[in-house]
Amino acid sequence: MKNDLLNLLTDWQKLKSRKHNLLLIFYSLLTGTLSGAVVILYRLGLDKIGILREKLFENLSVWNFCTGIFIFILIGVILQFLVMKFPLISGSGIPQVKALLMQKIHFRWLPELILKFFGGLLSIGVGLSLGREGPSIHLGALVGEGINEVTGRSEMEKKYFITCGASAGLAAAFNAPLAGVIFALEELHKFFSPLLLICTLIASITADFLTRIFLGYHPVFNFEVTAPTEFNSLMEIFLILIFGIIMSFMGKLFSDNLIKFQKVYKKIDLNPYFKAAGLMLIAFFTAFLFKDITGGGHNLIEKITQYPTPVLILFLLLAGKFLYTLISYSSGFPGGIFLPMLVIGALLGKIYGIFIVNLFGVSDIYITHYIILGMAAYFTAVVRAPITGIILILEMTGNFSHLFALTFISAVSYIITEFINLEPVYDVLFNNMSFASNKDINKEKKIITVTIPVIADSKLSNKMVRDLKWPADTLLAGIRRDGNEFIPNGNTILKNGDLLVILTDKEKASVIAYYLYEMGTIVKFSKKNRTKKGVTLFIRVTPLLYIKNSLPYSAAFSNPSLL
Structure with missing residues (x-):
């Protein structure tokens, strides 16, 4: 116990050293380089296997038809075997990365890296409506975990490597380095330090640089349009407001059904391999009869932007992509929902744009305009990461006029x-993960550090340490204030902007950190409690302005475990 405490204090002290920070930046550069290389290979592999799938259906003789069905079923059996033996490679991988940062699971980085890579190639390659972006984030995080394990760095530094790998993975997947940084901070952590910011930025830029060398210097979508100005400002805002409301409810429909489809798939009383074979039959006939909704959907976005499409066809594409994405993801096969979400948002945007053009007689440029807005709005509604959505679409389109x-x-x-x-x-997918059945969870008791910010007018602000009610099994080991660190005592007054370094038991860290984070970041609307259905309304103030009426208990705070 004493050695664990000493090691943690030593690790925390190291993070103050400029020499150590430079070394951490070097490892971030290395993580970005290797993560970028892995994702580049992943993208190239997906392109090749996509071409093979198209060739299979171009000249479909009876022999090719039967051979194709056999290959699809065989791939389904292989994928089912992999996700049963290595459950952490299933799905997009983003919930797994969040769980790792919360120290609820451990990666077996090398086998999971290899199997996630080839599992994603197979599941997306057969045409399931899954995206490459979630797996790319997961692959990057696995690379970060591997670098930490090989170099023997500390538990505290591991979180930096994992975050750098995740941000680099998204940057390489979308040619979007800033979106990679913002996603890692806004979605994975919801809190950041300057050192974490610069490390993720270096990793993302490095991965994006490699991607541009090997895959070309161009945005993901080539939308050569500027924001239209035919409406006056008030009318434009009104139309966008209506569209935003529509997208919000469509996002809720997607999120709710994503979980329902997973539950229904699990309840089907069949051998898992028979279910996988049935899914592969659906994938085969979908690729044969309705190929536009297969895969991530990048080509579909390009098509509906460049060519006129009847509204009825757009509704069919929307319904097909929506349902096929839910079915595909319910299987648990490696693949994400990032790009399919953008496709659904783009289809809704085109439908709304056509309606606006026909109603007001404005130019067709509004159709592309609302395709772009639809992707950002739908992403924000489902993922609840607005800054990431804005930056991501700006970088993907290469057009800042919107x-x-x-x-x-x-x-x-x-x-x-x-x-x-x-x-x-x-967060919902994370809460549905079965941690109790995961054999990789570390059962050993261990002391870890968490860091808690102090925001103006919070319960911790301007309070003496001895006057506060601290949870059991916690020790306030240090305070970082204005770039300096010191050890507090009972008479120390906590100030706005302080970062509290707290030692606690690993098994209780999530609950304790969640409780302390609320104390440090929740500001009441007024002295008199205002309630709605018995729940106190509050504003959670972070650098990213995270506003909520209430927070689920299971969303126990994870990000402040980083210094």
Whole structure:
């Protein structure tokens, strides 16, 4: 116990050293390089296997038809075997990364890296409506875990490597380095330090640099349009407001059904391999008859942007992509929902854009405009990460003329989903993970550190240490204030902007950190409690302005475990 405590204090002290920080930055560069290389290979592999799938259906003789069905079923059996033996490679991988940062699971980085890589190639390659972005984030995190294990760095530094790998993975998947950084901070942590910010930025830029060398210097979507100005400002805002409301409810429909489809798939009383074979038959005939909704959907977005499409066909594509994504993800096979979400948002945007053009007689440029807005709004509604959504679409399109409209519709979508109590989809998926059955969970008791910010007017602000009611099994080991660190005593007054370094038991860390984080970041509206259905309304203030009516207990705070 004493040695654990001494090691933690030593690790925390190291993070103050400029020499150590430079070494950490070097490892971030290394993580970004290796993560970028892995994701580049992953993207190239997906392109090749996608070409093979198309060739299979171009000249489909009876022999090719039967051979194709056999290959698809065989792939389904292989994928089912892999996810049963290595459950952490299933799905997008983002919930797993969140669980790792919360220290609820451990990665077996090398076998899981290899199997996630090839499992993703197979599941997306057969045409399941899954995206490459979630697996790319997971692959990057696995690379970060591997670098930490090989180099023998500390538990505290491991979180930096994992975060750097995750941000680099998204940067390489979308050619979007800033989105990679913001996603890692906004979605995975919801809190950050300057050192974490610079490490993730270096990793993302490095991965994006490699991607541009090997895959080309161009945005993911080539939308050569600027924001239209045919409406006056008030009318434009009104139309975007209506669209944002629609997208919010469509996002809720997707999130709710994503979990329902997973539960229904699990309840089907069949051998798992028979279920996988049945899913592969669906995948085969979908690729044969309705190939536009297969895969992530990048080509579909390009098509509906470049070519006129009847509204009836758009509704069919929307319904097909929506249902096929839910079915595909319910299987648990490796693959994400990032890009399929953007496709659904783009289809809704085109439908709304056509309606606006026909109703008001404006130019067709509004159709592309609302396709762009639809992707950002739908992403924000489902993932609940508005800043990531804005930056991601800006980088993917390479056009900043839509910045105001993107910002406004993302804000609308976020606020509306707040009122309808829509939880972030990755938090919901995280809460549905079966940690109790995971053999990789570390049962050994261990002391860890968490860091808690102190925000103005919170319960910790301007209070003496001895006057506060601290949870059991916690020790306030240090305070970081204005770039300096010191050890507090009972008479120390906590100030706005302080970062508290707290030692606690690993098994209780999530609950304790969640309780202390609320004390440090929740500001009441007034001295008199205002309630709604018995729940106290509050504002959670973080650097990313995270506003909530209430927080689920299971969303126990994870990000402040980083210094």
